Amino acid sequence: MKDIFIPAEYEVVRNPDLCIACRVCERQCSNGVHEYDKDLKKMIADSTKCVNCHRCVCMCPTHALKIVKSDDTYKINYNWPVQTMNEVFRQAATGGVLLSSMGNPTENPIYFNKILVNASQVTNPPIDPLREPMETTVYLGKKDVEIKRDARGMLVDNLPPQLKLTTPIMFSAMSYGSISYNAHEALARAAEELGIYYNTGEGGLHTDFYKYGKNTIVQVASGRFGVHEQYLKTAAAIEIKMGQGAKPGIGGHLPGMKISDDVSKTRMIPKGVDAISPAPHHDIYSIEDLRQLIYSLKEATDYKKPVIVKVAAVHNVAAIASGIARSGADIIAIDGFRGGTGAAPTRIRDNVGIPIELALAQVDERLRQEGIRENVSVVVGGSIHSSSDVVKAIALGADACYIATAAVLALGCHLCRSCHSGKCNWGIATQRPDLVKRLNPDVGKERLVNLVHAWTHEIQEMMGGMGINSIEALRGNRLMLRGIGLNETELRILGIKHAGE
Ligand code: SF4
Numbered sequence: 152m153k154d155i156f157i158p159a160e161y162e163v164v165r166n167p168d169l170c171i172a173c174r175v176c177e178r179q180c181s182n183g184v185h186e187y188d189k190d191l192k193k194m195i196a197d198s199t200k201c202v203n204c205h206r207c208v209c210m211c212p213t214h215a216l217k218i219v220k221s222d223d224t225y226k227i228n229y230n231w232p233v234q235t236m237n238e239v240f241r242q243a244a245t246g247g248v249l250l251s252s253m254g255n256p257t258e259n260p261i262y263f264n265k266i267l268v269n270a271s272q273v274t275n276p277p278i279d280p281l282r283e284p285m286e287t288t289v290y291l292g293k294k295d296v297e298i299k300r301d302a303r304g305m306l307v308d309n310l311p312p313q314l315k316l317t318t319p320i321m322f323s324a325m326s327y328g329s330i331s332y333n334a335h336e337a338l339a340r341a342a343e344e345l346g347i348y349y350n351t352g353e354g355g356l357h358t359d360f361y362k363y364g365k366n367t368i369v370q371v372a373s374g375r376f377g378v379h380e381q382y383l384k385t386a387a388a389i390e391i392k393m394g395q396g397a398k399p400g401i402g403g404h405l406p407g408m409k410i411s412d413d414v415s416k417t418r419m420i421p422k423g424v425d426a427i428s429p430a431p432h433h434d435i436y437s438i439e440d441l442r443q444l445i446y447s448l449k450e451a452t453d454y455k456k457p458v459i460v461k462v463a464a465v466h467n468v469a470a471i472a473s474g475i476a477r478s479g480a481d482i483i484a485i486d487g488f489r490g491g492t493g494a495a496p497t498r499i500r501d502n503v504g505i506p507i508e509l510a511l512a513q514v515d516e517r518l519r520q521e522g523i524r525e526n527v528s529v530v531v532g533g534s535i536h537s538s539s540d541v542v543k544a545i546a547l548g549a550d551a552c553y554i555a556t557a558a559v560l561a562l563g564c565h566l567c568r569s570c571h572s573g574k575c576n577w578g579i580a581t582q583r584p585d586l587v588k589r590l591n592p593d594v595g596k597e598r599l600v601n602l603v604h605a606w607t608h609e610i611q612e613m614m615g616g617m618g619i620n621s622i623e624a625l626r627g628n629r630l631m632l633r634g635i636g637l638n639e640t641e642l643r644i645l646g647i648k649h650a651g652e
């Protein structure tokens with residue numbers, strides 16, 4: 152329903168000298184913004200429907216379009232910004248919770264941007280990554296803390312199952328349902344080609360993708376959607392989702408319009424009905440309960456699959472991680488408050504949780520203090536923007552990083568933050584067949600592979616500059632980091648010195 156109180160947020164600007172009325176924009180827009188007016192014999196636009204996904208701008212053959220932020224204004228009021236007023240109007244019209252998607256866009260600090268990386272000079276020279284081997288392979292899972300030998304002096308390998316990654320980057324959980332079949336195919340094939348992993352999220356695994364099982368992490372969330380023995384056994388690892396950075400403390404929500412035939416079959420739920428996964432797992436109210444689920448999953452998969460426990464970054468995340476490390480989990484995944492999602496209540500997304508940088512530093516510190524750091528690997532996600540964020544996260548103590556928003560950007564997402572509408576014009580966060588086919592999985596796979604290759608080269612260059620030739624030597628090496636513009640408390644939590652010290 153159009154709310155007459157809410158003015159258009161964006162304005163569609165069409166250059167009449169360039170527009171040839173080809174109607175491409177009309178066909179490309181799933182929101183019905185563009186229309187050909189037969190009487191006027193020209194294209195017209197309803198800017199109130201525009202979500203600023205930029206599909207029309209990119210597809211217009213004559214570059215006749217641009218989308219601008221509307222300069223329509225209310226009286227200046229720093230206490231009541233326009234967006235806040237519009238949200239009140241929207242809730243007054245609908246009586247509902249404000250829904251949104253993708254990550255938290257608020258102005259909270261991004262600590263990765265306030266951390267600088269060291270470089271070697273003279274006595275500890277840099278390493279040339281083009282001429283010297285630079286090891287980016289990492290193994291995730293519990294490690295032995297001491298070398299053991301048998302009576303013949305041979306090394307005893309008691310390592311539990313590990314995940315081997317050629318580079319410390321994985322594609323984070325995105326469910327089939329929240330994203331399209333073609334997006335999933337692109338992620339699965341890219342993970343296979345790169346020697347890394349993608350993650351099913353809580354939506355089950357489409358049978359077409361069982362062939363990518365050795366590069367697949369399957370998720371077990373509170374709704375248990377699509378979980379069965381074959382699903383678990385097909386995967387390389389199993390992730391128990393206890394929490395998610397975009398919406399800590401609440402469950403998942405897939406709007407009914409995204410539950411197509413195939414999604415309903417894969418998730419084992421009815422078609423067209425909202426899929427709500429509960430906030431808690433109804434069998435987990437303590438670390439002991441969590442341990443039971445971890446060992447049930449290990450038992451079901453003959454102790455051959457590492458088990459990941461994913462939690463949202465919240466105030467007491469270090470204590471939670473300590474419990475998880477003692478619960479038998481092989482890997483802890485921590486998701487920061489900027490993490491993306493297909494649908495979340497706006498207030499939760501923008502106000503709950505803490506930044507991943509602070510959570511990671513505290514978790515690594517706590518696990519080290521308690522002497523259990525090698526019991527688990529730590530993977531972090533929640534707005535990893537670039538290769539330098541990966542380097543900084545590893546130096547703060549991570550073993551690897553999950554990326555999702557960067558991955559969907561590689562697939563063509565323009566961050567319009569309207570995934571929950573199911574009308575993604577780029578064929579990513581939609582199940583509408585006419586939209587899904589806009590994403591070519593061959594092209595998507597190639598772009599994901601390019602992105603991860605590019606980041607890996609940059610990681611190697613940065614490590615070389617530091618005089619470090621392996622991810623292992625970088626992990627937890629906070630001496631390589633300095634803060635800039637951070638106060639004493641922030642520096643203490645991050646466990647780094649200020650630039651110049
Ligand atoms: S796509 Fe471009 S040229 Fe074609 S009708 Fe739209 S604005 Fe005009």
Ligand code: SF4
Binds near residue numbers: 564567
């Ligand atoms: S995935 Fe699609 S709907 Fe979601 S933010 Fe990106 S472009 Fe918009």
